[in-house]
Amino acid sequence: MKQSEVKGYSQEELKDRLAESQKAYADLKRTHIVSPLENPSQITKMRKTIARLKTALNNS
Template identity: 55%
Template sequence: MKQSEINEASTAELQERLADTKKAYSDLKMAHTISPLENPIQLRSHRRSIARIATELTKREVQ
């Protein structure tokens, strides 16, 4: 997910996307533990998306 998409989304959408991304990351991590993923870079991209969304939500709470 790109930063521009995160900035345009509402807070409710971001919370929903955060939950979805965390679930997807958890599933990928479990699948990678059982057998190696074809593209392990997916783990990094999901982890960074989670961080971007969480940072934006925190920024909005402070304002």
């Protein structure tokens, strides 16, 4: 998710997306511990998405 996409969300949408992203990140980490992911860069991308969402929430 790019920063330009994040800017278009309302405060409530940002909170919902943040919760979903954090849950997905936790699931990815848990899955990666048990058996390696095919594409481990997904973890990094998800972490960056969470950071973008948090930044947008703090700026609003």
